[in-house]
Structures are given as C-alpha cells and as structure tokens.
Amino acid sequence: MGAVKNQPGLSAPDRLSARYGGVPVIYVESEEDNYVFGECWFKDHLSRVEFRPASQQCNFSGCSAVIEAVAEERKAGNSAWGVVDRDTVMSKDMWHLVHETDDAAYQNSQPFGSEVKALCRWEMENYLADGEAMEKCRAEIEMEPPRPMQDVYDELLNHCQVLIPHAAINAVCHQHRIEGLSDGYTNRRFSTRAESEACVQQDKFPRLPSSAAADYAMHVSRVDAFDLPGESSTTRVTALLRRVHGKALLDRFSAAHRIKDNLKGRLANHVREMARVPSEIALFVDQIAASN
Known part of the structure; x- marks a missing residue:
C-alpha cells in the first residue's frame, strides 16, 4: 500500500475508504474531463466509481499523469483505471496507432494496458462535438x-x-x-x-x-x-x-x-x-x- 501510505494525513487504517469511498477510481487528464465524466455523463455511477483528475495524484496533468497515476496505484494494490485521449499515441510516437482507421484494431491494441483506455477520438472535446x-x-x-x-x-x-x-x-x-x-x-x-x-x-x-x-x-x-x-x-x-x-x-x-x-x-x-x-x-x- 506504499502509494497510499505516502499520502499526508492518510495514515489511519481506514485511509483507503476515506480517500476513495471504497470504489474504483478512474483517473482523467484534466479538471474539465473530470467535470464532463464525473459531474455530467456518469454522475449516477458515483456510488460505484469515482473520477479524479490525475493531477491530484501526480501534481501534473495530462495523459502521462493518467498513465503514471494508474501505474502507481495498481502497484500499491489499489483499484485504479484511466482514460486518455487518442492524441496520447502521437505524444508517445506510436504512429501506427495514430494512423489506424480500423476501430476494432485500434481498441484491441491497448497501448497503455487494459487499465488505461485510449479513446478512439482525438480528444475528449471530439465527443462533445455532437x-x-x-x-x-x-x-x-x-x-x-x-x-x-x-x-x-x-x-x-x-x-x-x-x-x-x-x-x-x-x-x-x-x-x-x-x-x-x-x-x-x-x-x-x-x-x-x-x-x-x-x-x-x-x-x-x-x-x-x-x-x-x-x-x-x-x-x-x-x-x-x-x-x-x-x-x-x-x-x-x-x-x-x-x-x-x-x-x-x-x-x-x-x-x-x-x-x-x-x-x-x-x-x-x-x-x-x-x-x-x-x-x-x-x-x-x-x-x-x-x-x-
């Protein structure tokens, strides 16, 4: 439980439920993403899952913060997941996935593991472009x-x-x-x-x-x-x-x-x-x- 133990003020035995409310956490890239997912689209899921900006775990934001936050939490034995934009694969120079037009092949590739979902659309805003x-x-x-x-x-x-x-x-x-x-x-x-x-x-x-x-x-x-x-x-x-x-x-x-x-x-x-x-x-x- 190293990642949790290192959190100031979370040394009590029940710190995990105090921090997460006993539900899995999904890390997202920004405060705006957190608002869209946690306060709008999935607010009726909040008794079963929690959304958090990755900056709350890593002190920086963006796709790399999500990947790092999920890795740290899982290493500590915590239930954590993540969502990153498709532009993450370009930031990591995964050009074959930047150019992949087959959605099934793209999603099955799971470039950051099964715990971090790389969205099919370029940015979260592409899903607001309805x-x-x-x-x-x-x-x-x-x-x-x-x-x-x-x-x-x-x-x-x-x-x-x-x-x-x-x-x-x-x-x-x-x-x-x-x-x-x-x-x-x-x-x-x-x-x-x-x-x-x-x-x-x-x-x-x-x-x-x-x-x-x-x-x-x-x-x-x-x-x-x-x-x-x-x-x-x-x-x-x-x-x-x-x-x-x-x-x-x-x-x-x-x-x-x-x-x-x-x-x-x-x-x-x-x-x-x-x-x-x-x-x-x-x-x-x-x-x-x-x-x-």
Whole structure:
C-alpha cells in the first residue's frame, strides 16, 4: 500500500475508504474531463466509481499523469483505471496507432494496458462535438429555432475538411519537435480547405527541414484516410472526429456563430440530457462499475 501510505494525513487504517469511498477510481487528464465524466455523463455511477483528475495524484496533468497515476496505484494494490485521449499515441510516437482507421484494431491494441483506455477520438472535446447538442446550444444562445440536422452536419463537415491540414501539419511539427498550430488558428480565417492548406504550409514550412513537404503530404493522406467519401455528412463527420482536433472544431463552430460562451459545459449536459453519451466510453465505465 506504499502509494497510499505516502499520502499526508492518510495514515489511519481506514485511509483507503476515506480517500476513495471504497470504489474504483478512474483517473482523467484534466479538471474539465473530470467535470464532463464525473459531474455530467456518469454522475449516477458515483456510488460505484469515482473520477479524479490525475493531477491530484501526480501534481501534473495530462495523459502521462493518467498513465503514471494508474501505474502507481495498481502497484500499491489499489483499484485504479484511466482514460486518455487518442492524441496520447502521437505524444508517445506510436504512429501506427495514430494512423489506424480500423476501430476494432485500434481498441484491441491497448497501448497503455487494459487499465488505461485510449479513446478512439482525438480528444475528449471530439465527443462533445455532437451535432444535435451543438445545434441545441447555438439555438439557445442565439434564440433561434434549431436548424435541420442535415444543415448542421454539412457545416461540421466543412469545418472538419478545413481542419485536415491543421491536423496534418501538427503531426509534422510533433515529428520534428517544433511547436504546432493553436486550436484557434483556423477560426474565421478560412472558409475552404484549400485556403487552410496554403496558409499552414506558408506559416510552418520555413521553420521545418526540406523533408517536411513529403512528411506533410504523407500525414494529409493519413488524415484523409479517416474520411468516408460518398457517405452522409453525419457519417463522415463521425469518422473524421477520430483524427481532427476537437478543440479546434469547437473553436471554429463558436467563431462561425460568434458564440462567446465556453460551450464545453453546456455540450456535456446536453449530450447527457439527449441520451447521447458515447457508448464507447459508457461501456468502459459500466464494466468498471460492475466489477466493484
């Protein structure tokens, strides 16, 4: 029980139940993730499972903190699990998983062990990028009737297409260890993918080696491989959410509609109210809760 014994103020015999309430703990990357999972989507599970930001265990946050927190707790004999974004596999240079378009193969790979779930979508925000919830938020804020879902997903598909060069160049930047583009880089600047493509190359290529042009072309084709041309806009957006950056998508949507509110909390609650919590995450949490 070393990891628990080292916690100040937790030297009493019942320290484990005092800290965890006797239920398994699921570590997440940030306070925002903790709010989405623990306060919104799975608040009715809290008698059987507890969510915690990994920073409470490791004094730093993010994917590495989750992996470390789970490892430390399990080594100490505690029941601990974790959830990390898909971008974690890029941070660890697991490029075969960054590019994996077969969801079953990706999930079966379990790159960080069976106790740490690596999400199929790029970031937690990609699960908040739910067309019905986004349109409900927009309509409420703008005090307008909601648009048809076809129109909403056509718009989201255009945003995703603009963000393909953004995702590709950020992969190149990570590969060459230079700072990538911000999530808000494409906001209200580009209406088409071609405009986005021209600018990301212009802004980043001068700071990269000559080989970066070939790297970029490869990464564009890899991101494009997640798309499903010929399918509906809804299907294509869902497919691309595995690879484009969700924070950037939410930023573009907010900028396009001049929404100044932080949409994440609203979206998390609407997703739950509309019974649209992603089954991928719900299954993982339900299995942990049922094992207690």
